[in-house]
Amino acid sequence: MIEIKGLHKYFGALHVLKGIDLNVEKGEVLSVIGSSGSGKSTLLYCINALEEIQKGAVIVDGVDVHAKSTDMNKLRQNLGMVFQQWNSFPHLTALENVALAPQIVKKHSKTDALAIAEKQLRHVGLGEKLNVYPSALSGGQQQRLAIARALAMEPEYMLFDEATSALDPELVGEVLETMRMLAEEGMTMICVTHEMGFARDVSDRVAYFHQGVMEEIGPPEQIFGDPKSEHTKKFLANVR
Amino acid sequence: MSNTVSVFSGFQLNDIWFMAEAAGRTMLISAVSIVVGTMVGIVCGWGMNAGNFIVRSTLGPVLDLFRSVPLLIQLVLFYNFFPIIGWALDPFASGIFVLSLYTAALVTQVARAGIDSVGLPMRRASRSLGMSYWQDMRYVVWPIGLRAVFPAWVGVALSVMKDSALVSVLGYVELLRASQILITRTQEPFLILAVAGAFYFALSYPLSKYSQKLEERWAS
Numbered sequence: 001m002i003e004i005k006g007l008h009k010y011f012g013a014l015h016v017l018k019g020i021d022l023n024v025e026k027g028e029v030l031s032v033i034g035s036s037g038s039g040k041s042t043l044l045y046c047i048n049a050l051e052e053i054q055k056g057a058v059i060v061d062g063v064d065v066h067a068k069s070t071d072m073n074k075l076r077q078n079l080g081m082v083f084q085q086w087n088s089f090p091h092l093t094a095l096e097n098v099a100l101a102p103q104i105v106k107k108h109s110k111t112d113a114l115a116i117a118e119k120q121l122r123h124v125g126l127g128e129k130l131n132v133y134p135s136a137l138s139g140g141q142q143q144r145l146a147i148a149r150a151l152a153m154e155p156e157y158m159l160f161d162e163a164t165s166a167l168d169p170e171l172v173g174e175v176l177e178t179m180r181m182l183a184e185e186g187m188t189m190i191c192v193t194h195e196m197g198f199a200r201d202v203s204d205r206v207a208y209f210h211q212g213v214m215e216e217i218g219p220p221e222q223i224f225g226d227p228k229s230e231h232t233k234k235f236l237a238n239v240r
Numbered sequence: 241m242s243n244t245v246s247v248f249s250g251f252q253l254n255d256i257w258f259m260a261e262a263a264g265r266t267m268l269i270s271a272v273s274i275v276v277g278t279m280v281g282i283v284c285g286w287g288m289n290a291g292n293f294i295v296r297s298t299l300g301p302v303l304d305l306f307r308s309v310p311l312l313i314q315l316v317l318f319y320n321f322f323p324i325i326g327w328a329l330d331p332f333a334s335g336i337f338v339l340s341l342y343t344a345a346l347v348t349q350v351a352r353a354g355i356d357s358v359g360l361p362m363r364r365a366s367r368s369l370g371m372s373y374w375q376d377m378r379y380v381v382w383p384i385g386l387r388a389v390f391p392a393w394v395g396v397a398l399s400v401m402k403d404s405a406l407v408s409v410l411g412y413v414e415l416l417r418a419s420q421i422l423i424t425r426t427q428e429p430f431l432i433l434a435v436a437g438a439f440y441f442a443l444s445y446p447l448s449k450y451s452q453k454l455e456e457r458w459a460s
Contacts, residue, residue, distance in 0.1 A: 045364075050368065076367065076368055076369065077369070079368070081365075083361060083364070085361045087362045087365035089380055089384065091383045100379060101371060105375065106370075146365070150368070
């Protein structure tokens with residue numbers, strides 16, 4: 001379970017997150033929507049400590065993420081993350097991309113790491129591309145490679161930071177399909193997304209962020225069908 | 241005619257050996273300086289990239305100095321400076337010392353650019369997989385960044401190899417110095433400089449060819 005308590009985040013004088021309280025249960029799929037600059041991506045970075053926080057706490061399975069004593073490298077293994085930019089390692093093949101972290105971080109033998117990598121690549125539908133370098137993959141394939149790379153660490157949580165925003169429109173579908181598959185398998189997911197269809201169909205809950213505040217959270221039917229906040233109404237009217 | 245004393249003697253086959261040995265010394269002094277300078281330069285480049293304000297504002301001007309003062313002046317200054325502080329270095333050691341620092345100053349900028357070229361998103365991606373700072377450096381940043389600036393590094397290495405000719409002013413008999421000695425004896429500057437040029441070419445060409453091969457392999 002991920003517990004976020006009274007979280008405040010500043011970039012210098014800029015107050016990006018203004019007291020966020022949020023719990024995500026095991027097995028839940030939460031979509032976070034909102035306009036750019038609303039702090040939703042920053043929230044993800046605070047969850048796996050890629051950003052420091054100024055106030056409040058993030059607790060993952062009882063471990064205080066931002067405590068000095070926390071082993072961040074260990075914690076992050078359990079929090080897979082997929083970014084807007086897929087960031088494939090260009091000097092490694094697809095298989096090596098996925099096998100790298102299991103080998104050097106989890107200290108699996110090379111054979112085991114490669115076996116894990118192959119399994120995960122097949123899982124996301126890249127079984128034919130094992131020995132291909134990222135430069136020969138499309139954006140959608142590279143993003144699925146990034147998903148496989150995160151899954152290879154066998155995380156219990158997956159964080160998606162606008163995983164489809166940088167893709168050409170015709171490539172969005174295959175990535176969303178992979179995310180939907182993970183959701184159906186019971187993965188706990190927090191998806192910052194602009195894909196309203198995905199948020200509506202796949203999530204258990206949807207949270208709307210506005211200027212660093214979580215304005216509203218609830219089941220997709222309620223958020224999309226009967227939004228309470230004026231800001232949410234306005235946002236949804238604009239994206240439709 | 242039989243009474244004339246011949247002051248000059250022509251170019252002989254033995255002289256080729258003399259030059260080849262000198263070319264070996266050029267190669268030795270260059271190779272050591274390039275290796276040492278590259279290692280120091282990579283560390284300094286990392287310092288320029290990741291170091292705090294104090295590190296960067298100390299390192300920056302020092303390296304600028306080595307990059308900006310002509311190598312010839314550095315060599316003469318250092319060679320004459322060491323005996324003053326009671327630390328007499330022979331021409332070879334002085335040459336290596338100065339050439340290494342000079343190489344390090346050039347490589348620092350190259351390495352820094354390489355590390356900079358691996359952006360924050362890529363580094364966050366590797367850290368998000370649980371890699372430590374050094375694992376990220378070792379397996380992601382250096383392989384990607386240093387490959388990106390490899391052609392620039394080859395340029396530095398080749399120019400240092402040729403610049404090593406300047407160590408001749410300290411009396412170290414490398415290729416250029418050897419040529420000067422032979423020119424004095426034979427009075428055949430055209431021939432001897434052509435041979436010296438051929439030696440320099442023979443030293444540079446394999447390196448530039450090999451680097452081309454490497455780049456092609458990485459590009460595929």
